[in-house]
Amino acid sequence: MTRFWTRLIVVLTVILGVNYVAWRWLASLNWEAWWIAVPLVIAETYSLIDVMLFGLTVWNLKIRKPPPAAPADATVDVFITTYNEPLDLVLTTALAAKDIRWPHSTWILDDGNRPELRELAEAHGIGYVTRSSDWTPDMPRHAKAGNLNNALMLTFGEYLLILDADQIPEPDILDKTLGYFNDDKVALVQTPQYFINVPADDPLGSQAPLFYGPIQQGKDGWNAAFFCGSNAILRREALMQLGLVGYVKATEQSVRRALAASRSAIKKARHSAEAENPLVGQMLDEVEAATNTAQQELDSGASLSEITYRVRRKVDDAVRTLVAADFSALQADLEEIAAMELAHVGESGITTVAGDAVDRMSGREWSPLGALESVHAVLEAISVERTGEAQPIMPLATISVTEDMATAMRLHALGWKSVYHHEILANGLAPEDLKTMLTQRLRWAQGTMQVLLRENPLVQRGLSWGQRLMYFSTMWSYLGGFAAVVYFAAPIIYLTLGILPVSSLSFEFFVRFIPFMVVNQALFLVAGHGIPTWRGQQYSLALFPTWIKSCTTAARNVWFGRPLGFAVTPKARQSGGPSWSLIRPQIIVAVLLAVALVAGITRLLVGLSEPLGTLVNVAWVAFDLVVLSVLVKAVLYKGFVPEGSGAPENPESPEGPQERNADAV
Amino acid sequence: MQFSYEVKDSYAEVKGVGRLNMVAAPKLREVVAEVVAGGSSRVVVNLAETDFMDSSGLGALIGCLKAARQAGGDLRIAGVQPQVKMVLELTNMDRVLTAYPSAEEAFGND
Numbered sequence: 001m002t003r004f005w006t007r008l009i010v011v012l013t014v015i016l017g018v019n020y021v022a023w024r025w026l027a028s029l030n031w032e033a034w035w036i037a038v039p040l041v042i043a044e045t046y047s048l049i050d051v052m053l054f055g056l057t058v059w060n061l062k063i064r065k066p067p068p069a070a071p072a073d074a075t076v077d078v079f080i081t082t083y084n085e086p087l088d089l090v091l092t093t094a095l096a097a098k099d100i101r102w103p104h105s106t107w108i109l110d111d112g113n114r115p116e117l118r119e120l121a122e123a124h125g126i127g128y129v130t131r132s133s134d135w136t137p138d139m140p141r142h143a144k145a146g147n148l149n150n151a152l153m154l155t156f157g158e159y160l161l162i163l164d165a166d167q168i169p170e171p172d173i174l175d176k177t178l179g180y181f182n183d184d185k186v187a188l189v190q191t192p193q194y195f196i197n198v199p200a201d202d203p204l205g206s207q208a209p210l211f212y213g214p215i216q217q218g219k220d221g222w223n224a225a226f227f228c229g230s231n232a233i234l235r236r237e238a239l240m241q242l243g244l245v246g247y248v249k250a251t252e253q254s255v256r257r258a259l260a261a262s263r264s265a266i267k268k269a270r271h272s273a274e275a276e277n278p279l280v281g282q283m284l285d286e287v288e289a290a291t292n293t294a295q296q297e298l299d300s301g302a303s304l305s306e307i308t309y310r311v312r313r314k315v316d317d318a319v320r321t322l323v324a325a326d327f328s329a330l331q332a333d334l335e336e337i338a339a340m341e342l343a344h345v346g347e348s349g350i351t352t353v354a355g356d357a358v359d360r361m362s363g364r365e366w367s368p369l370g371a372l373e374s375v376h377a378v379l380e381a382i383s384v385e386r387t388g389e390a391q392p393i394m395p396l397a398t399i400s401v402t403e404d405m406a407t408a409m410r411l412h413a414l415g416w417k418s419v420y421h422h423e424i425l426a427n428g429l430a431p432e433d434l435k436t437m438l439t440q441r442l443r444w445a446q447g448t449m450q451v452l453l454r455e456n457p458l459v460q461r462g463l464s465w466g467q468r469l470m471y472f473s474t475m476w477s478y479l480g481g482f483a484a485v486v487y488f489a490a491p492i493i494y495l496t497l498g499i500l501p502v503s504s505l506s507f508e509f510f511v512r513f514i515p516f517m518v519v520n521q522a523l524f525l526v527a528g529h530g531i532p533t534w535r536g537q538q539y540s541l542a543l544f545p546t547w548i549k550s551c552t553t554a555a556r557n558v559w560f561g562r563p564l565g566f567a568v569t570p571k572a573r574q575s576g577g578p579s580w581s582l583i584r585p586q587i588i589v590a591v592l593l594a595v596a597l598v599a600g601i602t603r604l605l606v607g608l609s610e611p612l613g614t615l616v617n618v619a620w621v622a623f624d625l626v627v628l629s630v631l632v633k634a635v636l637y638k639g640f641v642p643e644g645s646g647a648p649e650n651p652e653s654p655e656g657p658q659e660r661n662a663d664a665v
Numbered sequence: 666m667q668f669s670y671e672v673k674d675s676y677a678e679v680k681g682v683g684r685l686n687m688v689a690a691p692k693l694r695e696v697v698a699e700v701v702a703g704g705s706s707r708v709v710v711n712l713a714e715t716d717f718m719d720s721s722g723l724g725a726l727i728g729c730l731k732a733a734r735q736a737g738g739d740l741r742i743a744g745v746q747p748q749v750k751m752v753l754e755l756t757n758m759d760r761v762l763t764a765y766p767s768a769e770e771a772f773g774n775d
Contacts, residue, residue: 153728156687156721236687240720244756247727252760303763305730309739384761385731392731393724 002526003061009523010055016519017048020512030503037501040490043483050480051520053473058214058527060221060466064421067179074178076104076233077157081147082165083111087120089429090165094126097163102174105157111147129154131390139390144229145403148396152239160239164230166429167193173425177233180419187238187416188408190216191231191423195430197640202532203633204437205539206430209531210524216420218527222466225420226474227408230428238416242407243395245414251304251384251392258381259298262291265374279326286318287375294382305384315379399454401564402447406455409471413462432639434582434631438546445478445550446557446564453558480540481547488544488589491620495600498609505612538630545585578635590628593621666715668696676772677705682714685722685749693722697729697740706738709771713744718752726762741771 021044030037078097082090090108097106107127110117121128129151135141142149148162159181163169177189192212198204219225227234266288274280294311298304386392397406408418431437457463457471493499502509524533556562580587600618603609666689670679677700685693693710700708710726712718726742733740745753745764753759765771 153724154691156691158687237720240687240724241756244720244723244727244758248757248760303759304761305739305741306763309734383734385734392727 002529006058006061006523006527009519009526010059012519013055013516013523014052016512016516017051020516021045021048023508023512024502028502028504028509030499030501033499033501036486036490036493036499039486040501043486046479046483050473050476051523053469053476054215054527055523056466056469057218057222057473058523059218061214061217061527062221062420063217064220064419066176067421068182070102070174070178070181074102074159074181075157076102076159076161076174076178077151077155078104078106078161078163078169079109079148079151080107080163080165081109081111081144081230082117083144083147085165087114087117090117091120091124093163093165093168094121095124096168096171097161098124098126099171100161100169100174101171102178104161104174105155107151107155109147109151111141111144127155135390140388140398141390142394142398142403143401145394145396145398145407146390148403149243149391149394149398152236152243152395153391153393156236158236160234160236162230162232162234163426164428167230167426168428169231169426170424173231174233176423176425177421180421181233181235183417185415185417186419187235187411188225188227188418189233189421190225190228190418191421191425192216193228193231193428194424194426196427197429197432199640201633202535203630203637204431204434205535205630206437208536210528210533210536213422213531214527214529217422219470220418220420222470223417223464224412224467224470225408225418227404227411227418229402229404231426232404235416238411238414239395239407240393242397242410242414243393246394246397246410247386247392248304250386254386254388255298255304255308255382255384258378259291259295262287262375262378262382265378266291269375279322282322283319284375286322287315287379290314290318291382308383311379311382400447400450401443402451405448405471405474406451409451409455409457409460409463412467413460415462433637434634435579437634438543438582441543442546442550445547446554448475448478449550449554450558450564451475453554477540478547478550481544481551484541484544485548487541488593488624491617491624492592492596494609494613494617495596495603495621498603500613505616535630538627541624541627542586542631580635583631583635586628586631590625593624593628597621666692668692670696670700672700672703672705676707676709676768677703678709678711678768680711680714684717685712685715685725686717686719687721690721690725693725694728694732698732701732701736701738706733706736707772708733708738708740709765709768710740710742711744711768712742712746712749713767715749716746718749720752720756723752723756723758730762739772741765743768743771 021041024041024044029041078100080090080094080097090110094106094108100106105127107129108117108121109129111131113130118128118130131141131146131150132154135146135150140146152160159178161169161174173191177191180186180189193208194212195206198206216225266284269275269284270281275284290311293314294307297307297310380387384392395407396403397410400406412418431440451457451471452475457468457475460468463471490501493501524537553562553564557564597618600609600614600621604611604614666681666683666685668679668681668689670677679693679696679700681689681693683689697708697710708729710729726740730740742762743765744767750759750764753762753764765773
């Protein structure tokens with residue numbers, strides 16, 4: 001029944017939304033003030049698309065029944081990922097993980113490589129994993145994705161439960177979720193992330209009831225439930241398959257690229273000073289012949305290991321032959337000189353070339369080919385060893401700081417299914433100060449934008465259109481920062497300058513706009529079953545500088561290879577007083593809004609502007625200010641104090657979250 | 666899964682009997698590491714009696730290939746059974762590894 005009402009409201013929203021926005025484009029633009037009129041109508045179009053994507057999400061809302069029992073012999077590894085979290089926090093989670101009822105192995109994946117943590121783990125009989133020796137300092141580490149990829153090579157459970165260091169699992173988390181994997185195509189079961197250190201009014205907007213509710217349930221309906229990094233169970237086979245497919249793709253690409261680069265490197269090398277040496281010239285001929293053959297073989301479908309092996313062998317053999325020939329000529333010269341008694345024989349007495357000299361001089365580094373660095377480097381790249389990565393198989397995607405989203409999208413593209421299980425089975429800790437919260441939101445947004453720019457879901461083969469749009473929808477929502485700026489600017493401009501972006505605030509405007517707004521809010525109400533969504537709506541506008549920064553930094557990172565300025569989210573509250581500087585752009589906007597309010601009323605009183613326009617824009621400014629007011633609360637928030645006597649909320653845990661964080665500072 | 670190996674004239678043959686899955690994968694890596702450390706970097710993994718392989722098993726093969734290559738040799742596979750062949754194709758791994766009919770033929774051409 002709810003499904004019917006939801007769908008009805010979605011249809012109404014789309015009809016009324018298009019009715020309004022189409023009229024805005026076609027009949028209402030104030031072209032004289034195009035510089036605000038056009039941005040505003042674009043922002044409104046953005047918002048319409050946003051709500052349409054939300055409508056599409058909840059269209060297929062899936063309420064799942066409990067899964068069947070899992071086969072009793074299903075094996076599970078529980079991974080607790082940590083980098084720099086306080087030891088007692090990690091241990092609390094690890095001990096809770098150990099107490100999970102379903103038979104399993106518990107592992108702490110310590111990317112901080114802390115000996116104290118190793119000791120703690122061993123003392124409690126918990127597995128402890130750090131990066132293997134393959135992760136030499138010159139290899140990219142890939143943060144959490146790298147940590148998980150490393151652990152995947154060292155463990156062998158069929159399923160993996162992934163937990164952040166601050167997500168304490170319930171003992172029945174596996175009993176309630178493993179059964180979904182009876183469907184052979186299911187690769188992922190995600191459960192909600194819920195935070196126990198958040199007061200009822202949630203000043204930092206930590207809980208995401210809309211996301212871990214109708215949005216994930218809606219995505220689930222399109223077989224696109226997201227992987228959110230923690231509180232999720234994954235099928236090892238699916239991840240490994242992803243790793244293999246990725247390996248093959250990366251290897252083929254790098255071999256093709258290396259063969260092309262080889263041709264141009266040879267061409268350049270022929271013009272270099274070294275090439276005047278006839279030996280070098282001959283070697284270049286050999287290398288060229290080998291790469292040409294390799295290209296032909298590649299095009300005719302030979303396997304990459306054979307091709308690369310043969311190139312290597314051919315080049316090595318050629319170098320060896322040529323060096324040996326060169327040496328025997330040298331040897332002959334030396335003997336001739338000795339015979340003529342012209343040579344001064346040194347201490348060694350005999351002027352022979354050492355037996356292993358040919359071997360050594362034929363080595364890649366030492367041969368005359370080694371002198372031609374560009375050619376040398378290119379030849380090294382014609383390989384199947386994926387030399388640029390610590391391990392050839394990288395199951396979790398490394399293209400983004402939100403490896404979870406990128407990984408799930410690739411799993412879906414390979415035809416795997418995902419499940420969203422709507423029941424809280426782990427209790428987490430949310431950031432308790434604005435700075436940490438902003439860092440975390442920025443990271444999520446940046447990661448999402450990286451995925452959009454690197455692997456745009458709209459053009460990924462293997463994804464259904466529903467899945468493409470579900471991924472795109474989340475990415476689209478992060479573009480909202482730009483729209484927010486326009487929504488703040490438009491009323492300021494009207495109230496201070498009297499410039500209206502709409503040609504007139506006629507009856508036609510209200511008759512189109514108001515029904516759209518009403519049905520829009522109704523959609524959130526019905527789809528959300530009355531769950532609180534206001535906090536989320538406030539933050540999606542109020543954090544506009546974060547969203548804009550995520551877009552610009554991700555674009556710079558993907559297109560120009562610049563670093564993101566990535567930081568691990570600190571789990572402990574940052575010390576210090578209220579930090580107003582964190583929200584400077586929002587304070588400036590709030591001041592401008594207040595000034596505009598005064599200016600607008602003054603203009604009305606002196607008869608410079610009309611009452612209706614002023615009324616509408618004053619209401620708009622008031623709305624903006626109420627939205628921004630959430631930040632005042634956020635800056636002043638002093639961290640979580642459990643209600644009542646401050647007793648621990650969870651009787652099974654020896655310490656409440658508050659104490660844990662006090663220790664951590 | 667049982668692994669055994671035999672060092673021949675120009676290569677070492679590693680045999681696996683049973684299911685090369687996520688449990689057996691680390692063992693395969695150990696055996697091949699041992700063979701390579703013993704001085705035989707030309708390795709054939711004979712899969713004639715391996716009736717099942719999963720992606721972890723394939724992943725281990727890639728790890729072994731890397732180890733052999735870094736030691737200056739190569740790793741090849743032989744005697745692939747139908748299920749294994751299917752897995753190779755499913756993951757596109759047949760683009761990387763050639764499946765030779767028998768261990769003797771694997772290094773036959775060089």
